[in-house]
Amino acid sequence: MNKVLLLKFGELFLKGRNRHDFIKLLKTNILKKLHGYECRLEETQGRLVLSGYQEQKEDEIIYKLQQVFGLIAVMDAKEIDTSMQSIESEVLNIDLGGVKTFKVSTKRADKTFSMTSMDMDKHLGEIVLDKFSNLKVDLYEPEVTIYVEIRNNGKTYIYNRLHKCAGGLPLGSAGKGLLLLSGGIDSPVAGYLMAKRGLEFEAEHFHSYPYTSIQAKEKVIELAKEISAYCGKIKLHVVSFTEIQEQIHRCCDSEYMITIMRRIMMRIAEKICEKNDLGAIITGESLGQVASQTMQSMNVTNSVVTLPVFRPLIAFDKEDIMDIARKIGTYETSILPYEDCCTVFLPKNPVIRPTIKRAQELEKNLDIDMLVRQALNDEEVIEINNY
Numbered sequence: 487m488n489k490v491l492l493l494k495f496g497e498l499f500l501k502g503r504n505r506h507d508f509i510k511l512l513k514t515n516i517l518k519k520l521h522g523y524e525c526r527l528e529e530t531q532g533r534l535v536l537s538g539y540q541e542q543k544e545d546e547i548i549y550k551l552q553q554v555f556g557l558i559a560v561m562d563a564k565e566i567d568t569s570m571q572s573i574e575s576e577v578l579n580i581d582l583g584g585v586k587t588f589k590v591s592t593k594r595a596d597k598t599f600s601m602t603s604m605d606m607d608k609h610l611g612e613i614v615l616d617k618f619s620n621l622k623v624d625l626y627e628p629e630v631t632i633y634v635e636i637r638n639n640g641k642t643y644i645y646n647r648l649h650k651c652a653g654g655l656p657l658g659s660a661g662k663g664l665l666l667l668s669g670g671i672d673s674p675v676a677g678y679l680m681a682k683r684g685l686e687f688e689a690e691h692f693h694s695y696p697y698t699s700i701q702a703k704e705k706v707i708e709l710a711k712e713i714s715a716y717c718g719k720i721k722l723h724v725v726s727f728t729e730i731q732e733q734i735h736r737c738c739d740s741e742y743m744i745t746i747m748r749r750i751m752m753r754i755a756e757k758i759c760e761k762n763d764l765g766a767i768i769t770g771e772s773l774g775q776v777a778s779q780t781m782q783s784m785n786v787t788n789s790v791v792t793l794p795v796f797r798p799l800i801a802f803d804k805e806d807i808m809d810i811a812r813k814i815g816t817y818e819t820s821i822l823p824y825e826d827c828c829t830v831f832l833p834k835n836p837v838i839r840p841t842i843k844r845a846q847e848l849e850k851n852l853d854i855d856m857l858v859r860q861a862l863n864d865e866e867v868i869e870i871n872n873y
């Protein structure tokens with residue numbers, strides 16, 4: 487008997503001829519995630535099987551696999567050579583202490599095996615009942631389901647526990663974007679959700695040192711580390727916004743400050759995308775959350791770029807965003823009280839329905855090309871890998 491992990495992947499089935507590439511990518515990502523662990527990963531009949539690892543590392547490995555997009559569940563299973571006797575003995579070995587109801591669910595790919603799946607369910611159910619007289623079979627809502635998978639290759643897998651994984655599509659299957667990463671609650675979650683759909687990303691953070699503190703930057707590095715556990719390696723571009731903000735502050739209507747700031751952020755982001763071959767900009771905006779996130783505001787900021795802007799949180803309530811932040815472990819870092827550059831010169835009455843025309847008029851007071859160029863010249867790049 488060998489202990490193995492059966493890895494179940496989801497939507498990949500939908501992808502027809504791309505399936506092969508997706509599985510290859512998923513396998514690469516799994517092996518990257520388990521870098522440093524001794525193990526073997528094989529594909530058999532719609533499943534991946536991980537074996538050859540140290541048994542005492544199993545919990546750690548499961549925890550890591552739960553962060554790999556594209557997997558929907560991990561089952562810790564026993565692998566045995568197929569025979570009625572060995573199946574019976576492994577099923578009877580399962581610890582059912584404290585359990586009141588169960589069922590057996592057999593899948594028989596090996597049609598040469600003597601019993602049908604249904605007969606096996608019944609037979610194994612009976613021997614379990616013989617051994618544990620206090621148990622009952624419940625076919626609809628059992629506390630425990632004993633799964634028996636009889637494969638074509640002479641192996642049978644037996645398991646009764648399923649560890650839910652992150653789901654989604656393999657990282658890298660959707661290309662690469664640029665996440666605008668502030669120190670807030672929303673943008674790390676936005677990055678996580680896009681990565682879940684297979685998009686890798688680099689990140690960009692604007693700081694306004696000395697108006698914003700060194701800790702504010704460290705907080706963003708920490709957030710990038712936290713999401714990197716799911717989202718893979720992140721190249722973080724740290725860009726100074728101080729000069730830009732001071733100039734905007736000096737020569738624009740205060741109610742348009744945030745609008746102009748956002749437009750310049752987008753222009754810088756697009757330049758970084760061009761230089762690094764990134765195909766989309768990602769933000770943590772949510773419709774109506776603040777003045778700069780009304781439909782009109784987003785239109786005015788969007789209009790300066792041609793790349794698609796992904797806003798995965800657009801229809802999310804703050805509460806729901808916070809729930810995800812807690813689940814992925816960014817919440818506690820996000821609520822640390824350091825200022826973001828957007829809050830430094832925050833106007834009292836930011837415009838709620840800005841127009842492109844007015845924004846363009848105000849921008850005539852600024853040498854935008856020069857400001858963008860200067861900001862990009864001074865960028866600092868930090869490589870983060872916590873995958």
Ligand code: ATP
Nearest residue numbers: 666667668670671672673690691692769770771828
């Ligand atoms: P978050 O919680 O992500 O900070 P927020 O609710 O505070 O979002 P805003 O401050 O209006 O909203 O920012 C909207 C989006 O703009 C952010 O989600 C992020 O994608 C981007 N953004 C804001 N500030 C910065 C910054 N300093 N650096 C990089 N991107 C930023």
Ligand code: MG
Nearest residue numbers: 668669670826
């Ligand atoms: Mg913010």
